Amino acid sequence: MGSLKIENVKKSFGSVDVLKGIDLEVNDGEFVVFVGPSGCGKSTLLRVIAGLEDATSGNVLIDGRKVDAVPPSDRGIAMVFQTYALYPHLSVRNNMSLGLKQAKTPTDEITRRVATASSMLSLEPYLERRPAELSGGQRQRVAIGRAVVREPKLFLFDEPLSNLDAALRVNTRLEIAQLHRRLSATMIYVTHDQVEAMTLADRIVVLNGGRIEQIGRPMELYNSPANEFVASFIGSPKMNFIDGAHLGEPKAKTVGVRPEHLTVDAKSGAWKGTVIHAEHLGADTNLYIDTEKAGLLTIRIFGVYDAEPGATLYATPNPAKTYRFDADGKTLA
């Protein structure tokens, strides 16, 4: 009902190549997250799928139908924007129903769909209000509701949580996850936040510099990153990267260890170092240790660990969980 296929899509703005050949298949009902640093082309790719930008070359197929020349409103998509983009002069009800009215949907059908969507998102008390009279979280729910009533083949989310504060972000993330389960619709979600990507996605597409670095399930990306970029992007705090030559690893240019795969001991270990800073988060503790052999390391310890800056500690990596990268950044087997 809502599959998507992207074939060698390229997009240039003047002489700047923003997308350098993207191939991707999204299955019906899948939740796919595009993640990458700013300027990696993830939003542009989403806009190309939506039809808001024309691809310079390549094809976009929704449900097997080529939509390159189809206007956004006829592609069977709905989009939720970072800035909500509600129509300021319309009430919540009319914001949600405008698209259906444009598509000449019968009135009772519109009423039914708006009622379903607003009860799903607990928007009933606000239906007659204008966007200006709503809080940020409510506005974003209206924006999601406007997408839901269209009953699209494909939901597109463009960083929908970026404008919300931390607590609301967690709630809305949960709502989006539940929405996906309830509607079992195909969803494509763009974010620069790897936590959102890990928590929501069936599959993650990591983009960098207009190319796809890796596609995979969240745990695949975490456990077997294809290259140094993916390894550094997925996981928080970031993976430690150590010069291979320092560690006597002739084949590896760089060796990577995640902060949670390092253990510390006061007496003995692989790398001796001094504590620079300790962050106590309650559930876990982040230590920053300057080691002689491996440079500055971030270490994540579960639970409380008392370490004063200046103390000497030994860090030991878990040998089964270290990654080796060649000179091009590719992961070595």
Add this chain to the structure above:
Amino acid sequence: MSKATHSLPRTIAAHAVLIAYTVIALFPVVVIIINSMKSRNAIFRTPLSPPTPETFDLVGYTTVLAQGDFFLYFQNSFIVTVASLFFVLLFGAMAAFALAEYRFKGNTLMGLYLALGIMIPIRLGTVAILQLMVASGLVNTLTALILVYTAQGLPLCVFILSEFMKQVSDDLKNAGRIDGLSEYRIFFRLVLPLVRPAMATVAVFTMIPIWNDLWFPLILAPSEATKTVTLGAQLFIGQYVTNWNAVLAALSLAILPVLVLYLIFSRQLIRGITSGAVK
């Protein structure tokens, strides 16, 4: 409330400055209005005093209303101003939207070309305009004035509005596109309401020079049927004798319509219904 921003001397000083400015700005207008209601002798003897029971005289107004077809002049001025304003805002906003919204070759050049008129006064082209109007048979018609004023107002309108249109959220326009709104509906229903304060500013700047203009009515439409108020008031300024009562009365009357238009637009300036669309 902090003391620093609300101390008494500061408040007094701020008000003194504002009141002084208001007095200076209103002084000529007030002088015109009070003198328009006085007898001829009183105008020259005590030009600054308000009309007293002895000096009160509406002879100026009766002259204006009796002599010449002043209602027609008013109507002409009103038609010309409102029609020009309508076309300036419509075409200016459309051009500004195209410049701000669409990427096409020569976009920047086109914007500069359209803004060129701000720097070159349209009166430099008076002779050519007159020839054009004669050739097209538009002399002594209101259409001629409307066309010229539309051309005169467009550059500033395009310039100001395109800056404002660039600030309208792309997401909002894209949301409209996904909901199936045509580009025209996006322009009229989503973008125009959001730039309404800017439109009102442009309207005020455009309207006042048109209403006050004497040059083009004198050259392009001096006939009795197409005279505007400013041209009509010239009737009472003679080479040897000037009927000051009538001139002042005509000018006082001419203030009214423009004042009404200004009040309409200034309401738009203040209106803040646009907040809350986007964060």
